[in-house]
Amino acid sequence: MNEFLLNTLDATLRYSTPLIFASMAGLFSERSGVVDIGLEGKMLIAAFISAAAASVFGSPWIGLGAAIIASCIFAMVHGFATITHKGNQIVSGVAINIMASGLTMVLGLAWFKQGGQTPALANDERFLSITLPGVDIIDYIPILGDIYRELISGHNILVYLALLIVPLVWWVVYRTRFGLRLRAVGENPKAVDTAGLSVDRLRYKALLIGGILCGIGGAYIATAHNAQFTKDMTAGAGFIALAALIFGKWRPYTVLSACFLFSFLKALEDRLQSVVIPGIGEIPVQFIEATPYILTVILLAGFIGRAIPPKAVGEPYIKEL
Amino acid sequence: MTRDTRLAWINGLMLPLLNVLTAFAAIAIVFVFINVDPIEAAKIVIYGTLGYEEGIGYTLYYATNFVFTGLAVAVAFHAGLFNIGGEGQAYVGGLGVALVVLAFDPSISPWIVIPASIMGSLLFGALWAIVPGYLQAYRGSHIVITTIMFNFIASALMVYMCVHVLREVGQMNPQSKMFPETAWLPFIHDVFAGIGYKIAPSPLNLSIVLALLFSLLVWIFLWHTRWGYAIRATGKNTTAAVYGGIKPKKVIVITMCISGALAGLVAVNELLGYQHRLMLDFQYGYGFGGIAVALMGRNHPAGILVAALLFGILYQGGMELAFELPNVSRHIVVVMQGLVILFCGALEYIYKPWLVRFLAPVEVSE
Numbered sequence A: 001m002n003e004f005l006l007n008t009l010d011a012t013l014r015y016s017t018p019l020i021f022a023s024m025a026g027l028f029s030e031r032s033g034v035v036d037i038g039l040e041g042k043m044l045i046a047a048f049i050s051a052a053a054a055s056v057f058g059s060p061w062i063g064l065g066a067a068i069i070a071s072c073i074f075a076m077v078h079g080f081a082t083i084t085h086k087g088n089q090i091v092s093g094v095a096i097n098i099m100a101s102g103l104t105m106v107l108g109l110a111w112f113k114q115g116g117q118t119p120a121l122a123n124d125e126r127f128l129s130i131t132l133p134g135v136d137i138i139d140y141i142p143i144l145g146d147i148y149r150e151l152i153s154g155h156n157i158l159v160y161l162a163l164l165i166v167p168l169v170w171w172v173v174y175r176t177r178f179g180l181r182l183r184a185v186g187e188n189p190k191a192v193d194t195a196g197l198s199v200d201r202l203r204y205k206a207l208l209i210g211g212i213l214c215g216i217g218g219a220y221i222a223t224a225h226n227a228q229f230t231k232d233m234t235a236g237a238g239f240i241a242l243a244a245l246i247f248g249k250w251r252p253y254t255v256l257s258a259c260f261l262f263s264f265l266k267a268l269e270d271r272l273q274s275v276v277i278p279g280i281g282e283i284p285v286q287f288i289e290a291t292p293y294i295l296t297v298i299l300l301a302g303f304i305g306r307a308i309p310p311k312a313v314g315e316p317y318i319k320e321l
Numbered sequence B: 001m002t003r004d005t006r007l008a009w010i011n012g013l014m015l016p017l018l019n020v021l022t023a024f025a026a027i028a029i030v031f032v033f034i035n036v037d038p039i040e041a042a043k044i045v046i047y048g049t050l051g052y053e054e055g056i057g058y059t060l061y062y063a064t065n066f067v068f069t070g071l072a073v074a075v076a077f078h079a080g081l082f083n084i085g086g087e088g089q090a091y092v093g094g095l096g097v098a099l100v101v102l103a104f105d106p107s108i109s110p111w112i113v114i115p116a117s118i119m120g121s122l123l124f125g126a127l128w129a130i131v132p133g134y135l136q137a138y139r140g141s142h143i144v145i146t147t148i149m150f151n152f153i154a155s156a157l158m159v160y161m162c163v164h165v166l167r168e169v170g171q172m173n174p175q176s177k178m179f180p181e182t183a184w185l186p187f188i189h190d191v192f193a194g195i196g197y198k199i200a201p202s203p204l205n206l207s208i209v210l211a212l213l214f215s216l217l218v219w220i221f222l223w224h225t226r227w228g229y230a231i232r233a234t235g236k237n238t239t240a241a242v243y244g245g246i247k248p249k250k251v252i253v254i255t256m257c258i259s260g261a262l263a264g265l266v267a268v269n270e271l272l273g274y275q276h277r278l279m280l281d282f283q284y285g286y287g288f289g290g291i292a293v294a295l296m297g298r299n300h301p302a303g304i305l306v307a308a309l310l311f312g313i314l315y316q317g318g319m320e321l322a323f324e325l326p327n328v329s330r331h332i333v334v335v336m337q338g339l340v341i342l343f344c345g346a347l348e349y350i351y352k353p354w355l356v357r358f359l360a361p362v363e364v365s366e
Helices: A003-031 A039-057 A060-084 A089-112 A142-152 A157-175 A177-187 A189-194 A199-225 A237-247 A252-271 A285-300 B003-033 B038-050 B053-078 B086-103 B110-139 B143-165 B188-194 B207-224 B226-236 B238-243 B248-264 B266-275 B286-296 B301-324 B332-346 B352-359
Strands: none
Touching: A003 A039, A003 A142, A003 A157, A003 A177, A003 A199, A003 A237, A003 A252, A039 A060, A039 A089, A039 A199, A039 A237, A060 A089, A060 A199, A060 B332, A089 B003, A089 B286, A089 B332, A157 A177, A157 A199, A157 A252, A177 A189, A177 A199, A189 A199, A199 A237, A237 A252, A237 A285, A237 B143, A252 A285, A285 B110, A285 B143, B003 B038, B003 B286, B003 B332, B003 B352, B038 B053, B038 B301, B053 B086, B053 B207, B053 B226, B053 B248, B053 B266, B053 B286, B053 B301, B086 B110, B086 B143, B086 B248, B086 B266, B086 B286, B110 B143, B110 B248, B110 B266, B207 B226, B207 B248, B207 B266, B207 B301, B226 B238, B226 B248, B238 B248, B248 B266, B286 B301, B286 B332, B301 B332
């Protein structure tokens, strides 16, 4: 089996995990009619808090719990501003991103005095890779053995959780009463209101779910993928997730494919650093880096298909008196 | 006072003031949280920014950037557009400056090089905004998302340019070679020295004059020209604007051009004025800061000048704090920016019902 391909796909899976959590978070929020460009900020604060809590309390699970709480607090700030006070959703999202960026560095320096980083996490303070059962048995099968050993086994638990969460999101959004109402409130909040349901409560619920998912995504970045928090470590993952959400047209499985595509590009980018390809020359990695953003712009412009957002997204719902 | 004037006072002055005060109260809580006395912090900030000549110079130098990005955001706001791509437009504006400066021979007069490179910053900033503007107007893609994407594309582009194209020969650092001295915008302390006054050196340069000039131009443009009227009409009520013979699509593209050009001017202050070479992330944070400045300044050039000064104080004050108190990160100013955007932007009307009830109750007609 081609080792280069296996390694790249393996890295793709690791890169896609935070994207999946964040884009599913965005899916709930935007499907309910609330634009969420604060995914990045929520993941960043979650990453910081998870690393801080894991380091202080010595357990990644406590880190994960703290991260979820922190991210949910930010999600509720977004809700308070945009749902309760009908504020501009973009402005609120920008505020959340900037506050998260500043707070993580300020609190990091004040608490740990290491220039804004958290202490490096020991192995029992972070999520480690798990070897799935049966690796040594399946190993005897030629190609399948390699794939199972290298690609499927050997990730940490949050990677598997991310893969499980997508069907769950699909089920919740398309097969439950809550999901139906969620979609309705993002398309036509007035109808939902007329049916006697609270638009505000539904949107708060959606944001809360988003907060939980961003919390897990952030914790993955700091306590599973890496072993400490460093300045601005989410590095735009929240925005790539937003791009994936749009690229995937707000549908769980298509969004998942977009996450895989963008992570594959990222994995490729790492492996093509200063590699000279015969006949083409050195590919500037910056070009690959920009591809997800360029693709999203092209899609939004309607040159490859059309991405139609939920109808009521971005508009605060003002109940008539 | 009639009810309308009272409402205007509430909207124009009291709300922004109360919102900023709330943001300050929130930052005080952050200070208490990290064991710093907020009063002591305030003293350090005030002395460090306004207490001595060099501090004032730095404060005004930072404020200059915020004037440019604040104006950029405000012009777009008036057309109902949210340009959060100031970061990318300022960054690419830097490319315009560098390409123009490095294309000229060092022996050519500053009277040609400097205006040409300022034009370069305007042009490249506008170029980076025209595509999202066009896509919004003619292809219906949302300006917010496109400008976010363009920020990241700009970042990749600039890294590529700094690493592969413009990097100084034989240097490891991803930055261009030094601009020839003929392309440097004079420092204010040099200008003052020229007319016989001696003031402490600081990065403050003639860009601040440019910032004041553009504030005036934006004011005249928005409120006293046909185009400005078209922009404001489109922002207030697109349907009515169409009825009045205005073409909103054209207005959107032109507004974004102007907005991007204004953001591009950050490069003039940073590169022509102080750094004197193209470097990575020279615009870092000013684009987003501009959003806070525009929101706080109520999208009016006068308000923006005040807000930009406040942010200049916060920026320089943040540096001073970090210097004086080892426990405080200079990024405290970033937190402050976020809080201002939250309270002056997303929560801008939080006090309004309360103020209106007490100060301008609905008058019962006879």
